Amino acid sequence: MGSSVNSKPKVIKGPAGYVLEDVPHFSDYIPELPTHSNPLQDNPAYSVVKQYFVHVDDSVPQKIIAHKESPRGVHFRRAGPRQRVYYEADEVQAAIVTCGGLCPGLNTVIRELVCGLNNMYGVKKVMGINGGYKGFYAHNTIALTPKSVNDIHKRGGTVLGSSRGGHDTTKIVDSIQDRGINQVYIIGGDGTQRGASRIFEEVRRRGLKVAVVGIPKTIDNDIPVIDKSFGFDTAVEEAQRAINAAHVEAESIENGIGVVKLMGRYSGFIAMYATLASRDVDCCLIPESPFYLEGPGGLLEFVERRLKENGHMVVVIAEGAGQELVSESMQSMAKQDASGNKLLQDVGLWISHKIKDHFAKLKTMTINLKYIDPTYMIRAVPSNASDNVYCTLLAQSAVHGAMAGYTGFTCGLVNGRQTYIPFYRIIEGQNKVIITDRMWARLLSSTNQPSFIIHKSDTAEENKEEPPSESAK
Numbered sequence: 001m002g003s004s005v006n007s008k009p010k011v012i013k014g015p016a017g018y019v020l021e022d023v024p025h026f027s028d029y030i031p032e033l034p035t036h037s038n039p040l041q042d043n044p045a046y047s048v049v050k051q052y053f054v055h056v057d058d059s060v061p062q063k064i065i066a067h068k069e070s071p072r073g074v075h076f077r078r079a080g081p082r083q084r085v086y087y088e089a090d091e092v093q094a095a096i097v098t099c100g101g102l103c104p105g106l107n108t109v110i111r112e113l114v115c116g117l118n119n120m121y122g123v124k125k126v127m128g129i130n131g132g133y134k135g136f137y138a139h140n141t142i143a144l145t146p147k148s149v150n151d152i153h154k155r156g157g158t159v160l161g162s163s164r165g166g167h168d169t170t171k172i173v174d175s176i177q178d179r180g181i182n183q184v185y186i187i188g189g190d191g192t193q194r195g196a197s198r199i200f201e202e203v204r205r206r207g208l209k210v211a212v213v214g215i216p217k218t219i220d221n222d223i224p225v226i227d228k229s230f231g232f233d234t235a236v237e238e239a240q241r242a243i244n245a246a247h248v249e250a251e252s253i254e255n256g257i258g259v260v261k262l263m264g265r266y267s268g269f270i271a272m273y274a275t276l277a278s279r280d281v282d283c284c285l286i287p288e289s290p291f292y293l294e295g296p297g298g299l300l301e302f303v304e305r306r307l308k309e310n311g312h313m314v315v316v317i318a319e320g321a322g323q324e325l326v327s328e329s330m331q332s333m334a335k336q337d338a339s340g341n342k343l344l345q346d347v348g349l350w351i352s353h354k355i356k357d358h359f360a361k362l363k364t365m366t367i368n369l370k371y372i373d374p375t376y377m378i379r380a381v382p383s384n385a386s387d388n389v390y391c392t393l394l395a396q397s398a399v400h401g402a403m404a405g406y407t408g409f410t411c412g413l414v415n416g417r418q419t420y421i422p423f424y425r426i427i428e429g430q431n432k433v434i435i436t437d438r439m440w441a442r443l444l445s446s447t448n449q450p451s452f453i454i455h456k457s458d459t460a461e462e463n464k465e466e467p468p469s470e471s472a473k
């Protein structure tokens with residue numbers, strides 16, 4: 001079996017600016033592998049489907065807004081079953097691992113990988129790696145059968161367990177070889193996909209016929225390229241319960257303030273969508289939009305004004321918002337978790353204290369503030385109906401890709417279509433709320449909160465005499 005240095009991006013160009021950012025395939029580094037006809041063609045459930053197999057040239061555009069003269073742009077390979085497969089059913093030894101923080105839907109993905117492999121391709125040997133990456137070399141494995149995973153999608157968390165840290169590429173690939181694993185399904189966030197990419201490179205370097213497949217998991221929705229991640233809808237839905245509670249508490253008492261902290265380390269999507277969905281939120285603070293507390297146009301002035309107008313208010317804050325302000329006022333410890341992620345300070349608690357201190361000093365208004373931190377409750381629930389369907393399609397796409405000999409890719413929804421995306425595109429950046437986009441503008445107009453950025457620059461010079469009016473925002 002051949003081996004070479006790290007794989008290079010596979011970029012295929014076509015007419016009119018067409019670009020396919022393709023994913024690796026066994027045939028790139030292992031010559032003359034035998035192929036077999038896809039057993040799906042004899043499966044009664046699929047035999048009625050016209051054109052069940054994906055055309056070899058099918059690809060999905062990354063950008064679907066186009067102008068008459070614009071180039072066709074970047075495309076990704078469309079996911080789905082292929083005519084020829086690179087494994088026979090009894091040859092496959094699949095392994096599934098879940099890494100990083102929890103997210104609704106993990107169990108559904110595990111279930112559908114096991115059932116998809118079994119029902120579509122007759123694969124019987126599937127093992128679960130216990131406790132994240134380190135489970136490859138530090139724990140026992142768990143045998144997974146359609147029966148044993150039958151109702152796990154009704155539970156939150158991951159039946160396999162998860163962990164941070166412990167990624168040792170050599171030990172992991174040694175374990176893959178020792179256990180005879182030839183398909184690895186790796187479910188996890190940005191850190192996990194980085195780890196998966198390293199595993200793929202090592203597998204390729206050793207010339208192994210092992211499909212390395214990533215399935216993106218991120219409750220924060222911070223993975224680039226894909227439309228959204230599984231579990232996100234569930235998280236937004238579950239956040240409504242906390243926001244409702246905050247609203248009920250706030251409006252039941254004079255000058256009531258409800259503060260709700262939601263997940264979102266670097267990306268405020270959960271906070272933004274939960275706010276847009278709820279309509280009870282007066283102010284949404286996210287990491288992408290810096291804010292300030294004191295002075296004209298600041299948060300405290302806005303809180304005072306909203307309380308005077310409405311008698312109560314709800315603030316939603318993403319965990320990563322205002323971290324620079326928290327660090328300024330508290331001794332930053334700059335600690336990291338086992339995966340190297342920066343540990344954040346509790347901005348919800350901090351902002352609650354700041355608001356309370358402000359009104360205590362002001363003495364003209366007595367407030368009643370209730371702080372709700374539902375962060376772990378939101379990610380520990382089972383996935384909702386639409387996420388369950390999404391997880392099923394993702395898992396099936398992953399299985400089809402691996403069986404067809406593709407490797408070194410992450411499955412993902414791009415413009416509503418299932419695709420195979422090369423690892424480098426997934427790990428090169430982060431998906432963030434773009435505060436100059438229409439979605440954030442919609443949020444600002446629905447809450448009518450200050451747009452702190454505009455103010456801070458404007459206020460320095462212009463507003464020495466007079467603070468800006470809300471309508472000027």
Ligand SMILES: Nc1ncnc2c1ncn2[C@@H]1O[C@H](COP(=O)(O)OP(=O)(O)O)[C@@H](O)[C@H]1O
Nearest residue numbers: 100164165166167188189190191192194195339
């Ligand atoms: N740059 C990296 N290279 C290899 N492995 C990594 C890298 N970053 C994170 N990992 C591993 O991926 C796993 C999950 O990462 P983590 O950041 O905790 O969660 P998530 O995948 O949800 O972002 C951990 O086991 C961690 O060691």
Ligand SMILES: O=P(O)(O)OC[C@H]1O[C@](O)(COP(=O)(O)O)[C@@H](O)[C@@H]1O
Nearest residue numbers: 100101189218219220263264265337
């Ligand atoms: O306390 P833990 O388990 O480290 O998780 C906290 C973090 O996990 C998340 O829910 C998800 O982060 P990952 O995608 O990196 O797993 C973050 O929003 C949060 O900061």
Ligand SMILES: [Mg+2]
Nearest residue numbers: 100189190191
């Ligand atoms: Mg992460």
